[in-house]
Amino acid sequence: MTIDWNNFTPWTSLSGGILLGLASAAFILLNGRILGISGIIGGLFSPKSGDVGWRLSFVLGMLAAPLLYFAVAGPTAVRIDAGWATLIVAGLLVGVGTRFGSGCTSGHGVCGLSRLSPRSLMATLAFMGAGFVTVYLVRHALAV
Amino acid sequence: MKHRISEFAVGLIFGIGLILSGMTDPGKVLGFLDLFGAWDPSLALVMGGAILVGIFAFALAKRRTTTFFGGALQLPNSNDIDKRLLVGSLLFGAGWGLAGFCPGPAIVSLGAGQPKAAVFVLAMLVGMVLFEWSERRGQGLGAQQGR
Numbered sequence: 482m483t484i485d486w487n488n489f490t491p492w493t494s495l496s497g498g499i500l501l502g503l504a505s506a507a508f509i510l511l512n513g514r515i516l517g518i519s520g521i522i523g524g525l526f527s528p529k530s531g532d533v534g535w536r537l538s539f540v541l542g543m544l545a546a547p548l549l550y551f552a553v554a555g556p557t558a559v560r561i562d563a564g565w566a567t568l569i570v571a572g573l574l575v576g577v578g579t580r581f582g583s584g585c586t587s588g589h590g591v592c593g594l595s596r597l598s599p600r601s602l603m604a605t606l607a608f609m610g611a612g613f614v615t616v617y618l619v620r621h622a623l624a625v
Numbered sequence: 626m627k628h629r630i631s632e633f634a635v636g637l638i639f640g641i642g643l644i645l646s647g648m649t650d651p652g653k654v655l656g657f658l659d660l661f662g663a664w665d666p667s668l669a670l671v672m673g674g675a676i677l678v679g680i681f682a683f684a685l686a687k688r689r690t691t692t693f694f695g696g697a698l699q700l701p702n703s704n705d706i707d708k709r710l711l712v713g714s715l716l717f718g719a720g721w722g723l724a725g726f727c728p729g730p731a732i733v734s735l736g737a738g739q740p741k742a743a744v745f746v747l748a749m750l751v752g753m754v755l756f757e758w759s760e761r762r763g764q765g766l767g768a769q770q771g772r
Contacts, residue, residue, distance in 0.1 A: 482664050498673060501674070501675040502677060503678055505679050511692055512696070513691075516635070542634060542640060545640070546639070546733055549637065550644045557644060557649070560653075568726075568745045569748045570748075571720040571748070573749070575720035575727060575728065577752040578720055580756035581716065585717060585728050591672065591676060595678075600705070600710060604710055607714035620662055
């Protein structure tokens with residue numbers, strides 16, 4: 482393992498993370514809900530009356546974020562190397578997996594760990610582990 | 626109405642946090658997951674920063690039954706570490722490691738107009754629908770465990 486000092490961004494990562502924490506804090510203390518994206522979106526597929534509006538408002542806010550960000554700070558460069566087939570398989574895995582697992586990096590990783598949930602700790606270890614193994618296989622072992 | 630505005634604002638702040646921290650860049654996320662390559666520790670600081678704030682917020686939330694707006698506040702109370710949780714999380718992690726996208730960043734990237742994010746989100750939504758379908762047919766993992 483070598484540290485990628487060229488791409489390591491300690492200060493923006495920390496500040497961005499703090500914003501994520503503040504948003505999660507606001508969501509639980511003002512809205513009484515766990516800020517878990519897979520749960521917020523997933524719940525749209527078994528809608529109960531009165532349970533849809535807040536989900537859509539929240540997602541709209543997320544969709545609007547780049548518009549605001551780019552207007553103030555300019556566009557950010559991203560690298561999406563995955564091909565279309567990989568994106569589809571990945572999306573399916575994430576969609577199915579987050580629902581069976583009852584959460585993702587925001588729900589389990591941020592909110593769950595913040596509230597010291599053993600369930601979320603196990604989930605986080607599992608998806609982190611699977612992420613590490615997958616990248617190892619793709620980039621090093623199988624070199625696809 | 627004030628709730629819709631606050632929900633929108635929280636989504637906005639969360640999205641901005643994702644962009645600022647670099648989490649909407651799959652290349653950066655995969656750089657963290659690439660332990661055996663050139664390892665970018667940034668994601669650890671993102672999570673660390675979030676949890677640093679979150680710990681205080683949830684410690685406070687645990688002691689309340691209502692939100693500051695007076696609405697209901699109930700934290701999840703399931704304690705089962707079961708097959709669903711673990712298998713689901715493993716599947717999620719595999720998908721995450723394939724494309725470097727998880728749900729939040731994918732949505733924000735969709736908002737930024739990235740066609741590849743749109744494909745991922747579409748597939749993710751299909752996956753979620755498949756889950757719902759499986760649950761309703763009673764053939765999901767949950768049913769097999771007799772839950």
